[in-house]
Ligand SMILES: O=C(O)CCC(=O)C(=O)O
């Protein structure tokens with residue numbers, strides 16, 4: 001739904017049906033245990049989601065923090081009615097950088113086990129992922145080289161991105 005809204009706003013409706021064939025959905029429940037006294041309270045390090053879109057929902061334990069454009073950490077309040085929708089780096093590859101992809105992390109500040117329900121929209125294997133032609137012009141030069149998600153994952157697992165938090169950008173970003 002959110003992806004449809006984004007495509008509509010950018011006049012990309014005609015690409016939407018084709019685009020849906022490129023992805024799968026994966027539902028995950030994540031459990032974060034309470035850190036031991038001698039452990040860091042970092043539940044998940046700072047990252048951008050590499051896929052297309054993520055929808056997150058939490059139980060009653062806070063912890064998700066989103067890096068704002070002015071470099072502050074926004075602590076997400078939990079609510080039974082709150083679903084967080086986040087753009088991932090692959091969406092921005094298709095849109096040639098038109099979106100802001102948020103960096104985020106999890107800090108375990110409360111002394112409680114934390115659960116997150118996450119629905120990830122992820123690219124299918126074997127498909128070439130590249131900017132939609134309409135998004136590339138003289139004012140918006142190509143920002144990412146075409147790539148395959150499974151090859152990116154190999155690079156990511158091998159630590160190829162180094163300390164770069166935008167892993168897809170580190171993998172196939174066009175250097176200016
Ligand atoms: O647990 C959370 O709130 C965030 C999880 C997350 O960022 C992820 O799985 O990519």
Ligand SMILES: [Fe+2]
Nearest residue numbers: 047048049104
């Ligand atoms: Fe994430």
